[in-house]
Amino acid sequence: MTFNIDVILNNLTYLLWGRLADGQPGGVLLTLIMAVSSGVLALAVGVILACLAWRYPGWPRRVLFIWAEFIRGIPLILVIFWMFFLMPIVLGASVPGPLTVILALAWFTSAAVMHTTLAGLNALPDGQKDAALASGMGEWQILRWVLLPQAMPNIRPSYIGLMVALIKDTSLAFIVNVPELTTVASQVNNREQIYSTEIFVFIGVIYYLLCYGLSALAGKWGTHKLV
Template sequence: MIAELRVITDNLDYLLWGRVGQGQPGGVLLTLLMALGAGMLALPGGIALAGLAWRWPGRVRKLLFIWAELIRGIPLIFVIFWLWYLLPALTGADLPGALTVTLALAWFTSASVMHSVFAGLQALPQGQYEAAQSQGFSAGQALLLLLLPQALRNVLPSLVGLFIALLKDTSLAFIVNVPELTTIAGQVNNRIQIYPAAIFIFTGLVYYLLCSGLAVMAGRWQRRYLLAANK
């Protein structure tokens, strides 16, 4: 048991930070950076797409939903592979693997964000939009100032679930050898080849703590927001 714990403690810095001192972040740090970067792209992107689908219910909405269903119906691992080979061909340069995976995660997650936010908009009473119009609000103003704040509050649990899934999906970066937590754990296991259970139980525990911590923080933020809104 002590030997198994030493496998973790001896490699803890590498599992947490990678080679950050050499300008190559990895492990938990890179996992969090990719999840944060993808979330910062997916959230506003998905909200913007939901707004477009709400504002133009005809062909624009249909095309957006076809795009979203296509993306959501494809395994994320294929999206990562596509961008891994497609982006260098389009840009003429080799992009960092972490950036490619972050863009793939953002693209994939934005489709689900669009669905959730659009459902939140559709669930609001139609009378609110009509009342906003009667007060002289344009469609864009009503959406930004009145409808979206309510919709985002209502779908917050769904969005938290999406970003928890996003955090776990960063583990798929191992397929292109990006040194996030799962890849680093595999490298440590390949080097040690004695205590794989200890290494991967530790890895699973780290993912659990990260995801549960995100859920707790989101729950506290939502409670504070609701208390402030009801004052």
Template sequence: MNFDLSVINDNWSYLLFGRTADGEIGGLLLTLLMSLSAGLLALIFGIFTAVISWRFQGWTRRVLYSGAEFIRSIPLILVIFWLYFLLPRFLGRNISGVTTVILSIAWFSAASVMHATLSGIEALSFGQVEAGLASGMSYWQVLRHILLPQAVPNLIPSYIGLFVALIKDTSLALVVNVPELTTVANQVNSRTQIYPAEIFLFIGVIYFVICTVLSELPRLLVKRTHQHLKFANSI
């Protein structure tokens, strides 16, 4: 099987940057920017809802759990369609496709961040909570100074795994014509029409490299932590 990579050579700038030079960010650059934005929002909102769920065990926790389970039980593409068509009606003005996709992925991913964070907090000994309260600290101070500093570092591998999935989820922006990596690849394929294998194999390689590098980060972090502990113990 022969491959003609000239289509990649002729369009690599468009695939990586879209029409950024003309003021419209696109391609791989837009994929990364959307991923970082959605990931940050998901992390903030997910940790916040996990903290609220831990602190308030009654109906507040049940409502947050129900909301998280609801959003996790439906396809992400439906969430994108909902926000894309419904947000402009509720807000009374148009919302860009990029904003819609970022909010959709952030909302979808925040549910998983909430579950992971809450599990990490509750895995810690409740004796630490009792000791903190006995020393005069409030529940919020116990969370801030005792529980979260322990739980969050242990959850970094889970957060990175969620971020890897989030990067791949950005490809669904194709359905609302946001010019991220998959969309511009489809545009190039529609224009050339004779190199689909070369184009989409190249796009697959890009996703594979990015996600593989990120997936290796937890292992490298654990290895480095063990090296530091071993060095500290040898002193």
């Protein structure tokens, strides 16, 4: 059996960016848009929640932990279904499929970001906080100007690891027919019918290159930190 590269070349633009000329991004481009957008949202929400959990160690932290464990205990595909089918009902209007997937991925990942960030804050020596308090800084000032800047370099590789997971998790948008990379690959496969191996090997290589690039970046940052 020979590998037919022509099927990839003939469908390359569709696999890379979908129907972008018609204003409908897809393929690799939509995969990256969804991964980056959900990653930014998850980072913002997760860091804020981690700061709240650090600042209020009583019942607010317990509530946040219960929320995070609930989200992490649900299959991501179920969260995507919730967003895709319930958001139009709640809002009373149609919601673009990619947006529902972005929000589902961000919601799901923000719980992991919260735990990662809080662990980074708690790993810092207690003397950092005590010294800042002695200088007259408030709790929120300590977080903003002392603890977060020191914790971020330590947890940045973990953030990139979550981003790698997000890139792979975007493939679950296939289940609601959002035209990301896996979906358009399946569409091409259904049209070509006899070149499944070529198509899905190529898609696997694309996912590998995207994830490996981010993993290499995380390793570079981690090494740079130790030097």
